Amino acid sequence: MSSLETLFEAARAVQAKAYVPYSRFKVGAAIATPEGRVFTGCNVENAAYPVGSCAEAGAISAMIAGGASRIGEIVVMGEGEHLVTPCGGCRQRIREFAAPDVRIHIAGPEGIRRSFTLDELLPFSFGPDNLTDR
Template sequence: MVDTNLVDLAIEASQKAYVPYSHFPVGAALKTKDGQIFTGCNIENASFGLTNCGERTAIFKAVSEGHTEFAELAVYGTTEDPISPCGACRQVMAEFFEPTLPVTLIAKSGATVVMTVEELLPYSFTDLK
């Protein structure tokens, strides 16, 4: 079941994106297991390698506040089909989320697809500590 509040918060977060180069705003909303929500947007930089995606912004905000147990993530992009997270975001999800954590991917039309972290990145780098 799609959490419509998370969807709305991800869309709202995309409106805060700093995207002067790509003009491609992305927003994310991450719910912790205790119900707190962290949002994030993509933040670009003229040195493109220093750009941070919305998904990672939300995850890093939560982790930096001491949260490491997560329930669900929603990601919105201005795409025709539900947005697909980049490889870096998928690997960060694999680092901090359980493999079965649901990730709702949202298109600009509002269409959604729900996938698990494991479905998004079946051969992640994990347990290398």
């Protein structure tokens, strides 16, 4: 199985665990580090809507808790006919741990629908390097 297939299956498995009693819109994310370690996350809602968390944020937290610090590739899996790309906040979270050329694959139940680089999803981004130039 290729690394992309592994990420897809990991995103699918964790998507099923999402806690979404309000929106009923499950999202799963799977991150591979450059070394090939895989970390996953799913969205978790809360009755106070803004307090919920995105799948990408959960996967990044798992990666950091697991001792890794760089994203090599990511799959985000959502439902429905439209592409489920990371929200603005998650694009910025991904930027913190990924290079501009890191691939973000957007998937649906049938497979990968489209792939983007981080730079395509978040052009002219502000990141850690901006703060080292001071």
